Amino acid sequence: MMITIIGRLLPCMVICGLLLVHSDCAPINHSLYSNNNSHVPSYLDAFKELIVQHVYGSSDDNNSPGPIENDYLFDLNSSREFLRPKRNAPIPDKLKELIDKSSTLARISNGIALQSGLMDGSIKIEDVVAELLNFGTLKVSDVVGFNVDLVKELAGKMEKLPTSLDKSTIELENAGLGWNELRKKSEAVKGVIDLPQKDAYFNALENYERIFKFDVFGKVDKALDNILVKLKEIEELEIEEKPEPIVLKSYHTGNFNPLPDYLEIAVSKLNEVQATSKSFEDNKILIDSHSAFAPFGTMIDLIKIRYELEAPAVSNIHKALGNNFQQLTDLISKPIEPEIKGLSSLIHSRTISDFNKKIYTSGFHNGVRDLKKLALEIRDPWIEEFTGNAISTSRLADGIQTFLNVIYQVLHIDDKLKPVSTNNNPRSISYLKNVLQEVSKMPQKSAELVNIFSDIATCMEKSEKIGPANYEKGKKVIEKIVAVGKVFAELAAAVKRINIDQHQKDMNAFIKFLGFKDIKNATTSPAEIPAVMKRIKTTDTLKKFKELIAGVKNGFNIDKKALKADVKNITSQKDAISTDGFKEEGEMHACLQKLNDKFEKFEKAIAVTRKLSGIDSATIQNVENLASTVASVKNELKSLGSIPGSMKKYAKKITTEINKWPESLKSSGAIGQSVALLSHANDFKTLMSSGELDKFDTPVQTQIEAMKQGNEQTRIKTLWGDHKKFVTDLQASSNQTDTIGTSLKLDEIKTFEDYGTAMKTSLESMKDVKIDVKAKIEALDALISLTKKPAELEKIKKTLQHLESLDLAFSSHVSYFQKVPNALKSLYDFLVKFSIEPTRAPPPRSGKATPQVFYEDRDSSDYDNKRSEDIFDEATKARILYGVLIVLIVALIFAVSAFAYVMIRTPKDHLRHWIKGFPKNGRVYHNERLNEIAIETEKLIEQMKRQSYAYLPKRKHRNPEILCNPETALKKLMKDDKKMPIHANFVKSRNGKRFIACQAPTDKSKNHDDTTEDFWHMVVKERCNEVVMLCRCVEGGSVQSAEYYPIAIDKPKKCGRYEISLLAEPGIFMEFKEIIVRRMMIRDTTNKLKKRTITHYQHIGWKDQKCPPRGEHEALYQLMKKFESKWIPARFQSPVVVHCSTGIGRAMTFIGIHTVTEDVIKDTSTAWVNRLKLLREARWHAIQTTRQSFWLEMAVAHKLNWDYKLGMDKELKEQQAMFLTFNEQEELELAAERRKEKDKKAEGEAKGEEPILGQAVLQ
Template sequence: MRNILLVALAAIIAQVPIESKLWISLESGRDYTLTDSIAHRQKRGSNDDPFSALQTQISKLARVVNGITVYNSIIDSSIPIDSIISELLGVGLFKLQDLKSFNKTEVDKAVNKIIGAKISNTTRDIGRQVVNLYKMKEMYQKIGSLASLPTEAAIKDLSSLKGTDVDKIQSISIDPNSPKESLKDLSISIGNVMNIVEEKNIMKTLKDLEPFNQYVRLIELFDDSKLDSLKSKPQPEIAQLKTELDGLSNIQKEPAPLLQLMSSIVGSSFVKREFTSGFLNGYEDLSLLEKDIKDSWVEGIVGNHTSLKELTKLTKLVDPLKELDEKWDSVRSLQLRSSIRKAAMIEDSFGSSKGSGDDVAKIIESFSSSYKIAPAIVLPKIVRDNSEPLIYQMHILNQLKDTLSTQLDTLDAAEIRRVNESLKELRTNPDIASSGKTISDLSSTITGFPTTIANFKEFLEALKGMTILSKETITAVKSAIQMNSIQNDINFTSDINSIANSITDSVGLLTEVDTAIETIKTKPTDENLTQLKELEKHSKSLGYAATIIDMVHKVLEKSSFLLDFVKNGRVVNEKASDLRKSETRVYNVIRANWLNFDKVAQNVSQIVGEVQSWNRLISIPKTDRLEDYGSILEQFSGLEDVDLDAEHRIVAIEALLTTNLDQTVKPTLEVLKASLEKVANLDLSFSKYSISGISDSLVAIQKVFLSTIPTVKVVPKKATTAQKKEEAPVTTTETPPADNGTLILFLEIAGGVLVGVALVVAGFIRIKYGVNIFCAVWRKIKGDKKKPSQVSSTVQPRSQQSGVPQQGRQSSADPPAQRRRAEGQPVRRSRADNQGAERRRNERVEREQDQGHQNQGEQNEQRPGQVPIVQAHVVQPERAPVPQNDEPLAPDELTLDDLDQDVVRDLTPPYRIQPDEQATESEIEELNNYYAQLAADDTLRDEAIPYPRILIRYLRPLVIRQMELNRQANNNR
């Protein structure tokens, strides 16, 4: 009965059209299915935003690749857990053990040390002047040579920026009813102005003025610092400063710097992720991994042969890290962060900078002997105040020219709004024409500047030569200034206590973090992820690419706030100048916190323009090959870093708002402050993330995933003498047999049900085929005397399934073809040869039942000298062998028509093959259509349908080898 059911079951399964795949190894949990990449392509609508699609795809892949690296690093401890947790929380590096042993009492001791060390206002005031000397030294070392200043003729050419076109640009408005006509007029005017700019080389002239403008800033700093008073300081004041600085250097540093730990947790910003670069939003991105590994585009790259299920263990970290972050987030206000940063800097200076008091006294003495009065700054300042806005305006014009010249007919409403915003920025005071004229009129002041500052340069050279005016000495002075500030801050102690209490309350949550880590470390159920260890070499590069794209995306999102900062920021410069004499204290606060606005504004405008251009022009590769994304991602390199310094600028605005301002200015400042608050957490440090080799990294990542794709090799049941000589031995791994009792019992039950269903279906659908099956079953019942068979869960090539030897196989319908095959000659099969396809197919079905059942029985009873049947097994990827003989064939010169079609069909794999690296889109589509036809009607295997080109490449070496073996066998006979 068992034999009847098993044979019937095999017969029924044989006629069911199934999309064949390699089976899942239940022992390892590893899915060896070869994914059809076309089926896994991400479907995108025609209206999708290409930039957003690119960001989504790269971010998903970066999380998966970096997640694999983090997972493996936790398993083998190759990356410190402290670093992983710190980066996922987005804070400075700290040790979990230090956090577990956090002691509020020790924090109180550190705070008392700071408060107990008294620093006088005298030391503070002298210290500020010495710090300004150091700033001047640094500025002078960075200033370019004045030898490159433009000529007087070049400067006078700036007056060419005038006329009707300039006036039109300054006054034109875009008509919302007919914007195309207005934009066309604007495009013509901008083109005419930019022709003048190019003809007169105006951009080079403005760029060559940069060293001049830097000298102007330096002279401004000299004047504002009132350094002339430093050369006449009384000796008692210098002695007091020396004593207080030496006292600081004698304070012992604590072995466990708790204030620095606290600053790392709540005072850090813009943390660079070295080991978790793929998780742009830290622990929050871990929760996305479950969806990421199921994403069709990611699956197409990774392949279904690699299970990423273990990766979801990382999500165990989300909840405990979220609780920690929320606990600490309550003490991350601007005021608290400022307090803890000051405290950490002071704590770090304890016990260092020995002799800093003597060094500062020597600096003051050297300064007094080399002091020179700075030249008058009024006219140079006018040049600076006109040239820097003009550079910015020229940059905006250039952006508008590019936009209008390439997209005039395709601008949508949003882009037209951006054009209007740019025009508003151009209309800031001073305007283009007046700036050009003002600078032109001061050409003699500019060209004579090197002579004007000759004496002052001697003083700057003396500063440059002061080796004791060093960073180490100035650090001690800055600490003293901060200590004086803290002593006058009534909120300092309560601020530190709030932070310390928050950390103390969070220590208990670290137990949950430890538990999550131990859960991840538990023995994996499979080795899928550990086999991808090589990804760690390229994980950081991909993560950095995702980071750059994310930074660019945030610039696009917040571009309106950035441009508000650029447009309104000059108000602070203008109003601060008015307060220079009337409100000295406020002026000093503004000057200290509102630095280099014009340069920063120019860089911000340039970045916004570039990323908006990228957003318009970016495209997604037409193919889904990962390496095709490399050239696109490399476009995002080269952006200049910008430090918005938003927190300090907000301090300057708040100080300015306390003064008596015109009512028209106050709303502008409030908008400016709100804009800066929106971009305060915007990281524009692009150079931190190098993506120069991203193309190579993407290729390498794809190879790592492909390296785990298995191939299937099957050892023939019988080997002829020729085959034994030609074929190299194959190392095999046999899977231990399953519990046959349970399996056979299951098959008996299932078989009984399937036999009944099959008989009904056969009666209505295929009477003839049902009769053939019944006859085959009946013959098998009468002739079967073997032991019960074992059911194999592997897929074998058609030649082995049928039991027909590959060599010498002939078609009874074509005697000439038989003769050509016997002689080892190629045979071209026509459609006429297939008239008996249905009859031959039915005969082969019967043989498959007989031979298949016989083979299964022989697995338990092997005859002496017989070559055993070896189960299909998984090996590392390997190309099919090319035949080697005395008369080598030329496979590259043969087409499929030259090959023996019966041999081809015997060697056709019953599973899907993975498209190779050479595959084109049309070839992949052709392969999919082929498989779709087979899935619809399995009888097409016996028809002369065209073979896909990829399949031909796959089969050619195998078929040529089999034909050669057939020829040699015939010669031996």
């Protein structure tokens, strides 16, 4: 730790040393600090010429009159094409003019503030440069500390993999994988030496004719067949329009009259067959013969696999495979993650620079590009013309010149870093990360894995080396056994299907359907046949009845001769089923199974090797080039530390004067932020008017349609969404900006303050615009990974990322633009005062003034005279002073290092101490704490009831005894312009993260209202992205929750005004099968609220009033980590909805994993009972049982251990064992305890007593 801190502070020592040399360095062409009394000093001309030549290139390279305007930021090819004026585009409006003028003032004010802050030490040069160069979250020291050699070494090794990995090992690899497959399959036949059921099977088979009454089966088959024949004849009858009576009579006699008798006979025969069912139960071995002989067949298959496998004994091939493994292991022999993470962060921040937060350089919204503009516009004649010469641009330029002198060095660094911003870099770094992720799967000491072949050879010696041919006859006999078993199984199934009562009902129903008054009456029935046939022809009843009879018949039609022949064949060859050699083969399998760990590592190593053999060397080379680019600016960044010292050393009097603008950073911040907001609004308007967004849908839809149809295509299509509607909605928001721009009256602006007022008025009238393109960008990422030519899609993605980066939440920045008029007035007043002689008073008002100005520059004449006489002495003194400073800095480094080490280690020690301090008898401790809370709750229960029922109707309480705390309830939740009470509470963590704990929604019933609509309304209005459900809808026959979500993609769920759709088939969370993940879209059918997409996590294994299954922690830890964003501050994250049945036990225990952890981090000394009280203050009755309290404490300990890498796995394992012992005891005691409490409750109800709501009676 100390070495790391010293390493990061070491550049400071180097920078201080460079100051010794810097004092003798002469500036280019002219002394930057010469005493030229003219209003246009010669050094300024030289500096402007330097900027033009080295920054913008020669005049031949800049054909346009305004080169700066061509240097756009967000185009994918280094020019913002979508902002470039089109041939037919309208002339820039008044809003653009307002932005241009205000931007000039913002840059000037920010330049003054930066110069002042850098020189007085309140602003660090490294912070300023990091913002100007768009380093994002990276510091200059991070870039300076970037270890390019590590990246180059890694990239070099990776680039060689396609050729350096030996391909001759493929046969050996396949052999190893084959033996591993044999090992896996052999686990199914562990211990197979003999077939214990063989004799029992053959005894039963030899007596099968005596056991089963095949004559009975034949008779029922015949009876059912007669019915089917008769039904077919009836179906095929054709009745003429006017049939002859004699024909009808013959139809009746031959077809309809016999039918009831046939049915009666069939039922009789089925009765006889049903009586044979016991025979099948007593001889199951004949039916399930496959199970009895399956191990034999499996063993033969394994022998065949073993027989065909060989382990090549060529040592040089073994060595080559070991070398392959070693090459991949060497890739991660040194820690490379910080470099890759830093490089990735730099690429992102430089590519999408709008996301970077400006703290010190708000006036330079576009970073270095705006810095270039300041160098040229500081002498803009417009300033003097606008102020009536009240402000002197020459004095302004001279005053800020010290800051301008810094520009060239920063511009040079930015120019070197331009390759970092190219389009293919994000894809390259993402590819490298994926490769490293694969390499991380490589087992340790992987080169030694080739020794597994020696182990395989040892195992092979245990087998008899008998081939599968030795068992061929036995295998054929078993195939016949299985075929005969199938016959018996079908027969048994047919007998089991017999349901006499149902069959009788079906037959009677069919006779009734025919419609005869008396089907047996030969006198009346013939005349009824035409009507009967009409019913038959116009319905499918007869067809279904035929299918029913055929289903009953299925299985009874047995070829007795064939069966007898097969049985005779089997019994005559039973000796062919030999298990000779099985024992030895089993010993070989056991030997292989002992190599389980080695085989799994070998399999992983082979998988990684094969993946990386086809690595994209060109992409890796690009990453290496990027690393070199970053390394090329390290020395220049190191030297930044000398700049403030140089600025102070050569500062003139005029510099000191301009640095006196009071609260310059605050004022310039208000100006810069306001201009940035206007620029974002104008960028949004320009992008919308360009029509570029309209063109995006066609290429994206083309790529989607080119995909193979399936879930992934559907997912991407859903993510991309209705693009036309997306553009239409944005266009409506953009129109307001057009209106505001045309209404501006710029000709009425007379003062700086008026510019501020115009900005303030414009921003106040702008409505917030919410732009959500995350789903679209996710869709593009998926498509980019699937196409070989991603350039067009990447351009679309970058445009959408720019759109996403625009800050159009104007209402959240009111504090800035309300201050801008006063800030600009302050700037004007100060610059007017600064521009005149110190003895003269400034003009009496802020604005366009024409005072008589007499100016004479006497800033540094005395200084130059002294400097020319004493320069040698000054340099000598400076060297001595800097030498002393270096010694002091070295001493300071050691002091800071020691302090930092203690500050970093102390919190971890506190956390370890907290975990070690757990009580030895956790059950007693947690039971006492909960009972302590219960006693306090009992005293307040009547008051709690009144408050809860006053806030929320009783019918909206799932359990009338589980009350809702109105103090933390969602009291501002509105629906249809009315407050909407709901049984839910905000639970806020110390770091600002919010959860909503609530009861499960209820369906409408005798005691409850339907609250499913309320639930989804809460989710939409509170802008929630995740819902966690910690129960099943029904548990143990008791309803725990309404089914408020859809269960199929094609069946949306309607909950009041909301329609909820499932966007994809439910999946599982990571590897945790007990957590089901659903992606849903909520649509307000009234169209009052926008659609919302949420992710729904349901834990189906956590039972009511208990802890998670087996007391495990990892699943819920990983789920909670899913909600803990590293990139978005907790207080800005959307709340997570968590519910179980009542929302107090499982829900609050889960929420406590985060909130209690944060509480412990802040203060490890708080008693556990107070932590529980905090949860109960947020949601009444939180944490129901002793085991939940105990488990929560363990969950917090595990989270701290994993998050902070405390290394307490052993201690936690012991504590977890204690908890599991308690949990197992409670499982045995809980049933008795519940019965006792149930009796107690019943007794109390009989006496008219009410239960104590806060009491923790369950363990």
